Amino acid sequence: MAFQILLNVFLAFVWMFLTVSFNGASFLIGYLIGLLIIFILRRFFHSRFYLIPLFVIVKLVFIFLKELLLSNIAVVKVVLNRSLDIRPGIFALPTELEKDWEVTVLSLLITLTPGTLVLDVSEDGRTLYIHALDVPDVKETIKSIKESFEKTIMEVSQ
């Protein structure tokens, strides 16, 4: 992905040198032409055409914003509730993500959605220890949320 972006910038510069016009507009034109060329030559690269991971990253951002809103509303409900019937607890979440940055992004997304907080990552990086505000009933839904986060992060890097 990074290689394709670099190649695209390089092609844009080549376009600028060919047309002998060094400004932002000609860079943009060259970038779009380079995008088309890379799309035509997409079979020669090891990774996918790089716009697909970029769209997945945008999708991840929107999923995160949605989760942030929903879980904040849930926490507000807990705070304003008269009876404090929450059961906090810590549970382990096995993850299939391998790379450092994947585990980091997953942990940050889990921490930034209220109600859950990553406490520790195991030595082999395959288990996240998560503190949850309300364990019994939310555990399954939280698992499903994590599946959505984890699945999207996997889509970025496959």
Add this chain to the structure above:
Amino acid sequence: MNNVILRTITAVVVPIIALFSIQLFFAGHYYPGGGFIGGLMAAGAIVLLLIVFDIRTVRKMIPINYQWLIGTGLLFAVGTSAGSLLFNVPFLTHAYRYVHLPLLGKTSLHTAVLFDTGVYLVVVGITLVIIETIGESD
């Protein structure tokens, strides 16, 4: 203790701090900033590395003896100041000139930048000498 999150975030953040330090250094003539705060920022980036890794690893990454850095910075400052004596003007008189450089266009070159480089190096050196000395004394 697996500090995978800290390590990854450090790898992302340290380049940004380093760029900000250099930007502060060069902004010092027209905007807030300058050698002192830029040097402290650069030292801060290295301190962040020291927090995440141990002293030996950071020494391997940045193989600089910081005591020499202090000396180099002082030489820069004294040399820039004493250079004015060669032109029969008082000590610490600075010269500046607008030069047309290729690619950059009209640029003002000022000898105060060299003096500020000295300040920058001294600040980085002294900060890291203090921190590493405290860190190594068991």
